[in-house]
Amino acid sequence: MKTIILKTASNYLLPLLMLFSFFILLRGHYLPGGGFVGGLIAAIAFVLHAFANGLENTKHLIRIHPGFLMPVGLALAFTSGLAPIFYAGLPFMTGIWFPEPLSVIGMVGSALFFDIGVYLVVIGVSLTIIFTITESA
Amino acid sequence: MIQHIVLYPILIQVFIAILLLFCWSRVHWQKVISVVGSFLSLGIAIILFITTWNEGTLTVQAGGWDAPFGISFVSDTFAATLILLTAISGLAVSVFSVGTILPARLKFGYLPIFHFLLLGLNGAFLTGDIFNLYVWFEVIIISSFVLITIGGEKAQLEGALKYFTLNIFASMIFLTAVAVLYGITGSLNMADLSIKVAAIENRGLVEVSAVLFLIGFGIKSALFPLYFWLPASYHTPPPAVSAIFGGLLTKVGVYAIIRVFTLIFVGDVFLENIILTLAGFTLVSGALGALVQNNIVKIFSYLIICHIGYMILGLGLVSELAIAGAVFYLIHDIIVKTNLFMVSGLIYRIKGTFSMRDLGGLYAKYPLLSLLMAIPFFSLVGIPPLSGFWPKLALITESFKMSNYWLIAAVLFATFITFYLIAKIWSEVFWKEGKVLPKLYNFRYFDKLKLEKKVQIVAPIIFLAFVSLFIGFGAEYIQQLALRVANELTNNQHYVQSVLGEQMIAN
Numbered sequence: 161m162k163t164i165i166l167k168t169a170s171n172y173l174l175p176l177l178m179l180f181s182f183f184i185l186l187r188g189h190y191l192p193g194g195g196f197v198g199g200l201i202a203a204i205a206f207v208l209h210a211f212a213n214g215l216e217n218t219k220h221l222i223r224i225h226p227g228f229l230m231p232v233g234l235a236l237a238f239t240s241g242l243a244p245i246f247y248a249g250l251p252f253m254t255g256i257w258f259p260e261p262l263s264v265i266g267m268v269g270s271a272l273f274f275d276i277g278v279y280l281v282v283i284g285v286s287l288t289i290i291f292t293i294t295e296s297a
Numbered sequence: 298m299i300q301h302i303v304l305y306p307i308l309i310q311v312f313i314a315i316l317l318l319f320c321w322s323r324v325h326w327q328k329v330i331s332v333v334g335s336f337l338s339l340g341i342a343i344i345l346f347i348t349t350w351n352e353g354t355l356t357v358q359a360g361g362w363d364a365p366f367g368i369s370f371v372s373d374t375f376a377a378t379l380i381l382l383t384a385i386s387g388l389a390v391s392v393f394s395v396g397t398i399l400p401a402r403l404k405f406g407y408l409p410i411f412h413f414l415l416l417g418l419n420g421a422f423l424t425g426d427i428f429n430l431y432v433w434f435e436v437i438i439i440s441s442f443v444l445i446t447i448g449g450e451k452a453q454l455e456g457a458l459k460y461f462t463l464n465i466f467a468s469m470i471f472l473t474a475v476a477v478l479y480g481i482t483g484s485l486n487m488a489d490l491s492i493k494v495a496a497i498e499n500r501g502l503v504e505v506s507a508v509l510f511l512i513g514f515g516i517k518s519a520l521f522p523l524y525f526w527l528p529a530s531y532h533t534p535p536p537a538v539s540a541i542f543g544g545l546l547t548k549v550g551v552y553a554i555i556r557v558f559t560l561i562f563v564g565d566v567f568l569e570n571i572i573l574t575l576a577g578f579t580l581v582s583g584a585l586g587a588l589v590q591n592n593i594v595k596i597f598s599y600l601i602i603c604h605i606g607y608m609i610l611g612l613g614l615v616s617e618l619a620i621a622g623a624v625f626y627l628i629h630d631i632i633v634k635t636n637l638f639m640v641s642g643l644i645y646r647i648k649g650t651f652s653m654r655d656l657g658g659l660y661a662k663y664p665l666l667s668l669l670m671a672i673p674f675f676s677l678v679g680i681p682p683l684s685g686f687w688p689k690l691a692l693i694t695e696s697f698k699m700s701n702y703w704l705i706a707a708v709l710f711a712t713f714i715t716f717y718l719i720a721k722i723w724s725e726v727f728w729k730e731g732k733v734l735p736k737l738y739n740f741r742y743f744d745k746l747k748l749e750k751k752v753q754i755v756a757p758i759i760f761l762a763f764v765s766l767f768i769g770f771g772a773e774y775i776q777q778l779a780l781r782v783a784n785e786l787t788n789n790q791h792y793v794q795s796v797l798g799e800q801m802i803a804n
Contacts, residue, residue: 252308
C-alpha cells in the first residue's frame, strides 16, 4: 500500500494517535480507557506507519526491539504493586496516592504506574506479534 | 505484617520471570537466575509453611480491599503444603531443565515461561477467590501451551493440539460454572460462597454448578471419562516439561476439586456417589490403559490417571481419615511423578529410546544409578515402608468402614497393576540383556556428557528420591500433617472465619 495519501497521512497520524493513546491511558482510572486500550491504540499507530512506510522504516523509528518493552512494562507494574508493601506496610497492590493533584495529569498514584506498565506490555506484545508475522509472510 | 508472606511465593516467581525476560538472549545468565531463584523460592515456601503451621491460617486481602469484595489470598496448611511441594519439584525441574533442555529451546524463552507456570501454580494454590482461581488456571495453561509446543517438532504439535483443545474446553466449562455460581449467590469469594451456597433454596441450580465444576476440573485433573488428552500429549515434550506437567498440572486440578468440594459444595450425597464412581473407574481404566503400552513415558502417563483415582476416592469417602489419605497420596504423588519423568529422561539420555522392547541392560552398565532409579519406582508401588504404602492403607481402611467392597477391589486392582508394571519395567529396562541399538546421529549420550551436565541430570533425581524416602520413613510426620489438613478441610468454618473476620459471620 504505497499510496502517497496514506504515506503523508501516516506521518501526521502517528504523533496524533500516540497522543490519543496517552489520553486514553490517563483517562482510564475513573472512565473507560486504561493501559490495555491505550497500548493497543499506540500499537495501531506503529502498525499504520509500517503499512505506509514499510516495516524497516518503522523499526528504525522505534530503535529498540518492541519485545524489550515487555519486561520493562512488567517490571514497572510489579514495582508499583510492591511499593505499598515497602512504603507503607500495606497489602500488595494497595493504591497509594500523592496528596495533591498534578496539573494536566490529575491525581498520581501507584495505580497510574501499574497502568503504564500494562500499556508498555501491550505495545510490546502486539508489536512483536505483528512484526514477526509480517516478516515471515 | 506477617500476613504479607502469603503473597511472597507468587511475587518471587514474577520477579524471577521478569529478570529472565531481561536476559532474553543471554541463556547462560538465565540458567543461573533460574536455579538461584528456585532456591530462593524454596526458602520462601519453607518459611511460609512454618509460619502457617505455627500461626494457623494466614490471609491477605490484595489491594487492601476487604473480603468478600477484594481478592483474598489464603494460606492454610493445605495450600502451604502444596506451595512447599511446588517449590521442591520446581527446584528439581529447574536444575534438570538446565541440564537437559536444548539451547534452541532455551533461546525461545523456555525458562521464563517455566517460571510463569510455577507462578500460576502458586497463585492457584493460594487464592481464595473462585474467579481468581480461573485466572491462575489461565496463566497455567497458557504457559503450558508454550512449554509443550516450544521446539516445534511434529509429534509435539500434534500432542499440543489435543492438549490445547480439551484444556480450553475445560476452562470454558469452569468459567460457566463460576458464572452460574455468581448468578445464584452474587459472590466470588470462596469463603463467602461457603456460607451463601449453604443457604440457597434452589438446590437444583447449585448441583448444576457443582457438576460443571466437577467436569471442568475433571478434565484438568484427567478423571475417568475425560482423560484422553493426557496420554496423547504428555510423552511429546522434553522430559523436563513432562516432569513438571506430570508432577503438578493434574494435581492442581485435584487441589481445586478438593478445595471446592470441601469448602463450597458440602454434604451432597448424590455428588459424593458420583465422585466415588468416577474414582473407581479412573483407577481401573488408568491401570488397564497402562498395561498395553510399550513406551515408558506413556506408561507413566496412564499411571498418572490411575493414581488420580486414589486422591478423588479419598475426597469421595468424605471422612476425615480418608481425606487425610488423599492428601498424603497427593504429597507422595507430586514428588514421585516428577521424579519418574526425570528418570525417564535420564533413561532416554543413556539409551536414546523410550521403548521398553529396545531398552535393557541398564543395571549391568550403571548399577548405582539403577538403584537410585529404583527408589521412585518402588515408592510409586508403595512397597512398605516406601511412601506410596501409607495413604493406600488409610484409603482401604476407610473403604472397609463404608463397606464399599467395589472400591476396595478397584484400589487393590490399581495397586496390583502398578506393581506388575513396575516389575515389568524393572525386568525389561534394567535386568534384560541390553540390545545394541543403532547410534543416533547428533545425540549426546549420557556417558559422553561433561561431568557438569551429568550432575545437573542426576542431582535433581537424587534430591527428589531423598524427599520420597523421607515421606516414606517419616510417614508419622506426614500423616500428622495430612490429618491436620483433613481436619481443616472438614471443619471449614476456620477457613471462612480467617478470610471474612469474626463480625462478618455474625451478620
